[in-house]
Amino acid sequence: MDHGRIRKVMEKDRTLIFEKIKHLSSVEPMEGESFEKTLIRALEQMETRCKGFSEHEVELERRTKEILDVLIGYAQLQYDTKAAIDGNNQLLDGLAAGVNMLGEELKSSTVSSQEKDILLKEIHHRVKNNLQIISSLLNLQSDQIKDEFAKEKYRVSRDRIQSMALVHEKLYESDDLARIDFNEYVSSLARSLNNSYNPDLKRIALQVELDLNASERLFRIETAIPCGLILNELLSNAFKYAFPGDNSGTIKVVMRRNKRDGKLFYQMRVEDDGVGLPDELDVKNTESLGMQLVHMLSDQLGAGLTMNNGKGVCFELEFSEN
Amino acid sequence: MFESRVFMTKMDDRGFIRTVVKPGSVIELKDAQENTEAVIRISGGSNFPILVNLTEIKYISKEARDHFSMRGRKPNVICIAMVVNKPVSMIVGNFFLGLNKPTVPTKLFVSEKSAEKWIMEEFGK
Numbered sequence: 001m002d003h004g005r006i007r008k009v010m011e012k013d014r015t016l017i018f019e020k021i022k023h024l025s026s027v028e029p030m031e032g033e034s035f036e037k038t039l040i041r042a043l044e045q046m047e048t049r050c051k052g053f054s055e056h057e058v059e060l061e062r063r064t065k066e067i068l069d070v071l072i073g074y075a076q077l078q079y080d081t082k083a084a085i086d087g088n089n090q091l092l093d094g095l096a097a098g099v100n101m102l103g104e105e106l107k108s109s110t111v112s113s114q115e116k117d118i119l120l121k122e123i124h125h126r127v128k129n130n131l132q133i134i135s136s137l138l139n140l141q142s143d144q145i146k147d148e149f150a151k152e153k154y155r156v157s158r159d160r161i162q163s164m165a166l167v168h169e170k171l172y173e174s175d176d177l178a179r180i181d182f183n184e185y186v187s188s189l190a191r192s193l194n195n196s197y198n199p200d201l202k203r204i205a206l207q208v209e210l211d212l213n214a215s216e217r218l219f220r221i222e223t224a225i226p227c228g229l230i231l232n233e234l235l236s237n238a239f240k241y242a243f244p245g246d247n248s249g250t251i252k253v254v255m256r257r258n259k260r261d262g263k264l265f266y267q268m269r270v271e272d273d274g275v276g277l278p279d280e281l282d283v284k285n286t287e288s289l290g291m292q293l294v295h296m297l298s299d300q301l302g303a304g305l306t307m308n309n310g311k312g313v314c315f316e317l318e319f320s321e322n
Numbered sequence: 323m324f325e326s327r328v329f330m331t332k333m334d335d336r337g338f339i340r341t342v343v344k345p346g347s348v349i350e351l352k353d354a355q356e357n358t359e360a361v362i363r364i365s366g367g368s369n370f371p372i373l374v375n376l377t378e379i380k381y382i383s384k385e386a387r388d389h390f391s392m393r394g395r396k397p398n399v400i401c402i403a404m405v406v407n408k409p410v411s412m413i414v415g416n417f418f419l420g421l422n423k424p425t426v427p428t429k430l431f432v433s434e435k436s437a438e439k440w441i442m443e444e445f446g447k
Contacts (some may be wrong), residue, residue, distance in 0.1 A: 009415025072348065085381055085410065087380070090408055090409045090410070091409050093380075093409060093410050094408070094410045094412065094413050095408045095409075097380075097381055097409075097414065098412045098413040100381070100416070101382075101384070101387070101413070101421075104383070104384035105421050107384075108374065108384060270385055278342055
């Protein structure tokens, strides 16, 4: 074994290792210091530096994570936590203060928005109740009236009020307090009028076809009320006049949407296969309050109203929700 | 001169109120109300510009921010010059420019000198 050669290789490696450590630690040998002592000092220096850097990193990560957790909490509307402001890092303190303050503002506006929703729900509920009281009063009053013509006028007024009450009922039942599901509204109104005018549900068949998807059938109150009143008039007329005596037939309510020039239009159609309107009747200039209402409300909606009178009557209203 | 847990407030010789927030202060509604009373007392009921040095602030609660925005009450100052030159104070100051905007003109400055200059030029007597 060549011990001299082995010692030489080891010495070479030792020098290489020392040079590397010296470079990494920036430690220079002091005068008279042994190789081992310099090496230990260099390793200690590196250990301190590594430890310090790691603590800083850990602290940075801990505080960043804490601020992130607070932000996530705020996104989930949980405002019970706040990020700590410990004075150790100005930038993180600024970030934490900003996050905390935004949370306070968000909490305040969320609470006030929730309070507004509750209030709005309450208002719709009260309006609906008041309209229903008026409707009941008309009903009670009509019980004392012997004249059938006058009695009918009470009934028509009551139905109009109920069609508006139904909009407010649907509004406070919906999650979105500003818009109602018009499919549900049309179904409820049609069902209610069917029960009122067609109690045995046999002579006249009512078909409701609603071809509106979830996003298309949300109507604002400004559209829903006039549409509801128009539907109420057209349906009531069909029930009352399309099938005189014991005649039987079908009334159809159809809601469709149509896109034209990128704009969404709705078509509301009420048609029957009954006796049709008398030829001499001019629906635009009739004295019937119901038809006058239909025309006035169509104008209010900016809607186009067409009528076909042949084998039965078909009214079609085309309007835009906006 | 008024000194509370978090504020030091006095009338400056040049005719404006000067308030300094003590280092590490967390300002609550009670502190804000106390300082407003002190400002009214010091100014003898007249409205003056106010310079608020927020540099060393640690935090200010929503209630205190709302109080200093002076919404829903008669303002007790003509304008507010805020001195902010550390991150927390800058964040707080910017809340007063937007979300908690006072009803009187409010501006942020990084030094007392520039804040004083604005007050004297715009609102000085």
